[in-house]
Amino acid sequence: VKRSETNLRIPGPTSLPPTVREAGARQMINHRGPEFAAMLARITSRVQPFFRTSNEILILTCSGTGGLEAAVVNTLSPGDPVLVVSIGSFGDRLAKIASAYGANVTKLDIEWGRAAEPDDLRRALAGNPGYKAVLLTHNETSTAVENPIAGLAPVIRELAPDALIIVDGVSGLGAVPFDMDGWGLDVVITGSQKSWMVAPGLAMIALSPRAWEASRTATMPRFYFDLAQAREFAAKGQTPWTPALAVLFQLDAAMALIEAEGYDSIIARHRAVAAATRAGLVALGFRLYADQRYASTTVTAAWIPDGLDWKSFNKALLERNLVLAGGQGKVAGQVLRVGHLGDVSLQDIRDAMDVLEEALVQFGREVTPGAGSAAADRASRETLAREPGTGVAKPETATATAVRG
Amino acid sequence: VKRSETNLRIPGPTSLPPTVREAGARQMINHRGPEFAAMLARITSRVQPFFRTSNEILILTCSGTGGLEAAVVNTLSPGDPVLVVSIGSFGDRLAKIASAYGANVTKLDIEWGRAAEPDDLRRALAGNPGYKAVLLTHNETSTAVENPIAGLAPVIRELAPDALIIVDGVSGLGAVPFDMDGWGLDVVITGSQKSWMVAPGLAMIALSPRAWEASRTATMPRFYFDLAQAREFAAKGQTPWTPALAVLFQLDAAMALIEAEGYDSIIARHRAVAAATRAGLVALGFRLYADQRYASTTVTAAWIPDGLDWKSFNKALLERNLVLAGGQGKVAGQVLRVGHLGDVSLQDIRDAMDVLEEALVQFGREVTPGAGSAAADRASRETLAREPGTGVAKPETATATAVRG
Numbered sequence: 001v002k003r004s005e006t007n008l009r010i011p012g013p014t015s016l017p018p019t020v021r022e023a024g025a026r027q028m029i030n031h032r033g034p035e036f037a038a039m040l041a042r043i044t045s046r047v048q049p050f051f052r053t054s055n056e057i058l059i060l061t062c063s064g065t066g067g068l069e070a071a072v073v074n075t076l077s078p079g080d081p082v083l084v085v086s087i088g089s090f091g092d093r094l095a096k097i098a099s100a101y102g103a104n105v106t107k108l109d110i111e112w113g114r115a116a117e118p119d120d121l122r123r124a125l126a127g128n129p130g131y132k133a134v135l136l137t138h139n140e141t142s143t144a145v146e147n148p149i150a151g152l153a154p155v156i157r158e159l160a161p162d163a164l165i166i167v168d169g170v171s172g173l174g175a176v177p178f179d180m181d182g183w184g185l186d187v188v189i190t191g192s193q194k195s196w197m198v199a200p201g202l203a204m205i206a207l208s209p210r211a212w213e214a215s216r217t218a219t220m221p222r223f224y225f226d227l228a229q230a231r232e233f234a235a236k237g238q239t240p241w242t243p244a245l246a247v248l249f250q251l252d253a254a255m256a257l258i259e260a261e262g263y264d265s266i267i268a269r270h271r272a273v274a275a276a277t278r279a280g281l282v283a284l285g286f287r288l289y290a291d292q293r294y295a296s297t298t299v300t301a302a303w304i305p306d307g308l309d310w311k312s313f314n315k316a317l318l319e320r321n322l323v324l325a326g327g328q329g330k331v332a333g334q335v336l337r338v339g340h341l342g343d344v345s346l347q348d349i350r351d352a353m354d355v356l357e358e359a360l361v362q363f364g365r366e367v368t369p370g371a372g373s374a375a376a377d378r379a380s381r382e383t384l385a386r387e388p389g390t391g392v393a394k395p396e397t398a399t400a401t402a403v404r405g
Numbered sequence: 406v407k408r409s410e411t412n413l414r415i416p417g418p419t420s421l422p423p424t425v426r427e428a429g430a431r432q433m434i435n436h437r438g439p440e441f442a443a444m445l446a447r448i449t450s451r452v453q454p455f456f457r458t459s460n461e462i463l464i465l466t467c468s469g470t471g472g473l474e475a476a477v478v479n480t481l482s483p484g485d486p487v488l489v490v491s492i493g494s495f496g497d498r499l500a501k502i503a504s505a506y507g508a509n510v511t512k513l514d515i516e517w518g519r520a521a522e523p524d525d526l527r528r529a530l531a532g533n534p535g536y537k538a539v540l541l542t543h544n545e546t547s548t549a550v551e552n553p554i555a556g557l558a559p560v561i562r563e564l565a566p567d568a569l570i571i572v573d574g575v576s577g578l579g580a581v582p583f584d585m586d587g588w589g590l591d592v593v594i595t596g597s598q599k600s601w602m603v604a605p606g607l608a609m610i611a612l613s614p615r616a617w618e619a620s621r622t623a624t625m626p627r628f629y630f631d632l633a634q635a636r637e638f639a640a641k642g643q644t645p646w647t648p649a650l651a652v653l654f655q656l657d658a659a660m661a662l663i664e665a666e667g668y669d670s671i672i673a674r675h676r677a678v679a680a681a682t683r684a685g686l687v688a689l690g691f692r693l694y695a696d697q698r699y700a701s702t703t704v705t706a707a708w709i710p711d712g713l714d715w716k717s718f719n720k721a722l723l724e725r726n727l728v729l730a731g732g733q734g735k736v737a738g739q740v741l742r743v744g745h746l747g748d749v750s751l752q753d754i755r756d757a758m759d760v761l762e763e764a765l766v767q768f769g770r771e772v773t774p775g776a777g778s779a780a781a782d783r784a785s786r787e788t789l790a791r792e793p794g795t796g797v798a799k800p801e802t803a804t805a806t807a808v809r810g
Contacts (some may be wrong), residue, residue: 006432013433013650024429025649026417027411028604030728061468061606066629098629193647199433200464201606201649221626223505230681231472232430233755241468244649245418246429323435 005319007253009352010325011141013193013200013298014342016250020281023253024246031245037237039252044234046255047204048264050173051188053180055206058230059251061244064170064191067203069097071166071187072135075211077219078102080132083124083163085116085152089142089328090168094135101220106131112143112330115294118200120153125159132214133164133186139172142328144301144337145290147173153183164211170194170203175256175341176271176297186211192247195270197342199271201247211271252282268387270297272380273340273349280353281338282373289335298341301327301344304334316359322352346380349373414757415730416546416576416704419603419747420596421655422739425602428658429651430673442642444657449639451660452475452609453481454668455578455594458585460611462654463635466649467594469575472608474502475630476571476592477540480616482624483507485537486574488529488568490521490557494547494733495573499540506625506651517735520699523556534646538569538591544577547733549706549742550695551577558713566766571617575599575608579663580675580746581702591616597652600675600703602659602747673792675702677785678745678754679725684784685758685777689765694740703746706732709739713768751785754778 008015017025019405030036044057051057057335060067067336073095074080082103084095087110099105109122110116116136125131139146151166156165164186169178173188174195182186186208193200207215207227215228229240258266274297281302281386289301304310310326317324327335341347360367421429434440449462456462465472477499481487487508489500494516504510507708511531515521521541532535539561544551550796554572561570571589571775574583578593579600585593591613596607612627612632614618620633622650663671683693694706709715713729715738722729732740745754765772 006434008433008435010435013436013647015433021430024431025426027426028413028414028420028430029411030730031418032414032730033728061466061649062471062629063466065646066467066716069629069725095629100631131798179411191647192648193433194789198645199649199651200436201652221506223502224467224474224630241470242418242596242605242745243468244466244604244652245598246604246651246655247606250651293615293641327433372717 001030005346006321006323007351007355008323009234009299009338009340009348010323010337011341012191013336014195014197014344016199017197017254017257017343020250020253023249024199026246026249031242032238033199040234040237043248043255046259048131051180051206052178052182052205053188055180055208056234057204057206058227058232058234059231059239059243059248060178060205060225061201061239061241062203063200063382064189064203065093066225067189067191067205068094068168070203070227072097072103072224073101073188073220073225074227075164075166075187075214075218076101076132077101077217079104081106081129082133082135083108083131083190085121085124085134085136085294086110087114087143087145088112088140088148089172090140091137094168095138098135100301112292113145115145115147115291116152117148118155120151121152121155122159125155128160131163132162134160134167136168138167138169138178139176139296139298141171141299143290144296144299145295148175148294149185150179150183153185157184164214171298171341175266177267180206181249192251195341196251196255199247201244202251219336247392268384270341271387273344274298274300275379275383276338276346276349277338277340278374280349280376283375284353284356284367284372285365299337299339301335301337304336305365310336313359313363314332316362317355320355320358322355346377349376410726410758412756413728414743414745414753415534415728415740415745416744417596419600419602419744419749421604422602422659422748424662425655425658426762427653429604431651431654434649436465437643439473444653445639445642446488447451448653448656448660449466451664454782455583456585457583458611459586460585460613461636461639462609462611463632463639464644464653465608465610465630466644466646467608467634468605469594470498471630472594472596472610473499473573475610477502477508477609478506478623478625478627478630479632480569480592480619480623481506481508481537482622484509486511486534486606487538487540490518490526490529490539490541491515492521492542492548492552493517493545495545495575496542499542499573503540504710507627511636518550518695520550520552520696522553522559523560525559526557533565536565536568538571539565540571541573542577543572543574543583544701546576546704547759548695549701549704551581551701552698553699554590555588556585559569562589562666569619572768576703576746579700580671584673585744597656600661601656603655604652607648607656613738647656672746675746675788676792677788678749678751679703679705680784680788681751681754681781682745685754688780689761689772689777690760690770694736703791704742706740706742709741710770710784715741717734718764718768721767722760725760725763729761751782754781775785778788
């Protein structure tokens with residue numbers, strides 16, 4: 001079965017809803033004029049609830065990685081001792097950025113597939129040498145694991161009270177409950193091409209008053225990513241440098257959709273499609289990669305079955321218009337990853353399972369016909385039935401209401 | 406007269422042709438897949454002739470300023486003595502970037518409105534203390550002046566043979582003849598939102614073999630803007646970080662238009678609209694701001710007539726859908742600037758002159774009716790008649806062929 005539209009199931013860039021796509025085709029405007037200022041204010045006020053913060057949201061023209069760099073260089077000085085908690089590629093990246101700018105990095109390397117748990121952090125912080133910051137990943141895309149930030153932040157506050165808590169929220173924010181202020185986080189970063197259903201090119205970042213205070217004395221060099229400048233310009237409805245306008249138009253359109261769908265429904269939908277993906281993959285005989293107690297809500301990783309060559313198998317998927325991600329770093333060729341964030345519906349996941357089933361059959365594997373999509377469907381319904389306060393908790397209507405498509 | 410479409414006459418972002426706009430609405434693709442690799446190769450091969458270089462073009466997700474930062478941090482080390490030639494705001498910005506990263510900056514400040522001439526540079530380099538780089542702006546947007554790089558580069562080569570020549574080509578490249586290799590330039594940067602007729606969000610940068618060599622020992626910290634990484638990924642048709650895909654789609658569409666129009670015609674068209682703008686403004690009684698021997702081909706600045714308040718006057722222009730830029734920095738409120746780069750036609754300039762005329766009349770100034778647009782028309786025709794080898798040199802057909810609109 002060759003489907004006419006690509007099912008883009010990578011963990012970002014995610015596919016764009018029609019009105020978001022159309023917004024990318026808008027004519028340019030003066031980025032120093034009143035129309036731009038109004039748009040910037042509208043976007044940031046709508047993004048804030050997903051950070052759950054009263055700190056202002058600054059928008060930078062760069063990928064998520066640029067946002068991570070901004071977080072580091074604005075709050076730290078060369079020589080500063082910092083702890084980087086890494087549970088995968090993106091945690092490693094945080095360490096590389098901090099090192100590149102001269103921080104004195106101690107790394108807590110958690111085995112791939114696991115989350116950092118409070119006790120891991122407790123041990124790592126036991127001999128706290130005066131860390132200026134603890135850097136962690138919220139949702140680790142490479143391993144499909146979500147760190148329990150709510151449980152980790154108090155440990156940092158207790159054992160390293162002076163350390164800033166810097167969280168890479170690039171691939172989780174907007175799709176899962178997050179509480180920047182409640183958890184006492186100091187810097188949080190996200191990226192437009194993830195749950196926000198927008199093309200890549202924008203990072204969003206929020207700093208706590210403590211982080212702003214630190215930025216005054218932080219001496220890592222910065223210019224393009226100077227957040228004090230960004231803040232000064234934001235106060236007059238501008239950005240210091242010419243921003244990625246077309247992507248901002250898309251973000252503006254996406255935030256209107258997001259507001260219309262509602263915070264709770266979006267969270268519930270992501271939980272449902274995540275559960276659907278996991279159940280579907282298991283029903284098809286895949287073994288999930290990550291510690292399922294901390295399974296990511298936005299991406300799922302599974303071991304590629306023994307004897308199956310990823311390149312050939314992936315070719316079979318691509319021929320059927322299903323685009324998955326392979327493994328990153330040390331698990332390249334060994335795992336596949338299914339993205340389920342942003343504009344994703346249960347139907348997208350069911351389709352993905354059907355294609356996986358076809359491809360498995362093509363490669364001579366035994367699969368119960370329809371098992372994957374049926375399991376996905378069931379898991380989605382069960383998840384939605386458990387969701388409190390979403391207004392979509394009734395099983396019989398849940399799929400239609402909360403899961404688009 | 407209220408026109409239905411905005412005449413966006415700022416020096417970037419410039420307005421987008423229809424097919425470029427539409428490309429911004431494309432659905433996302435995998436940025437690590439073959440379709441992306443093919444697009445990247447297509448774009449860079451089409452951009453290269455405008456740099457006139459055999460060096461590879463790297464594309465970064467950032468504004469032009471990010472590209473300038475990349476140029477500095479990849480080739481220099483803290484403490485390096487460098488000469489920054491500044492003829493306006495953007496030259497000042499180069500100095501700020503180099504200083505922020507610890508270069509030992511000597512600044513040659515040329516009076517605003519003037520170009521740096523070979524003798525200025527000769528004097529500045531007389532006691533060359535071993536400059537590692539000379540940084541200059543090609544087209545200074547704040548003053549509407551184009552530096553004669555062809556005449557300046559040989560002076561640098563003679564008096565500072567070991568210095569890298571780093572040129573901010575953001576607002577000129579693509580619209581005026583440029584010769585990176587012929588002039589012996591080491592780093593050249595441009596930005597998508599200028600002559601390329603694309604939304605902001607991408608910088609393009611090329612490095613000479615000398616600059617790549619320097620990058621190996623350059624110790625300024627860098628991560629997001631690490632060009633060695635960018636080059637490594639470019640070799641496999643990728644970017645290190647998720648790129649601004651929608652803007653790349655637009656750049657791909659724009660380069661197809663640019664190839665169809667042709668290098669010579671594009672250069673001729675820009676010369677014609679620049680001449681038209683200058684002539685039109687003069688005919689309306691404006692006094693041009695810059696030394697006209699070095700008048701920019703992409704933007705024109707004029708003094709705001711005595712007694713005219715810029716804010717009120719600009720409001721009258723905006724009400725008629727003409728968007729100009731005001732003065733930057735020390736000439737804010739004193740000059741206005743008309744952008745004429747990218748997808749700009751003689752008709753756009755004539756319309757701008759008509760609106761300026763109406764607004765001047767509204768403010769009680771005496772203007773000969775139609776003088777501005779008539780002068781613009783005449784200047785365009787004369788310019789095109791002088792253009793050799795464009796295939797559009799015959800005055801009677803020139804406007805129709807080379808000047809769209």
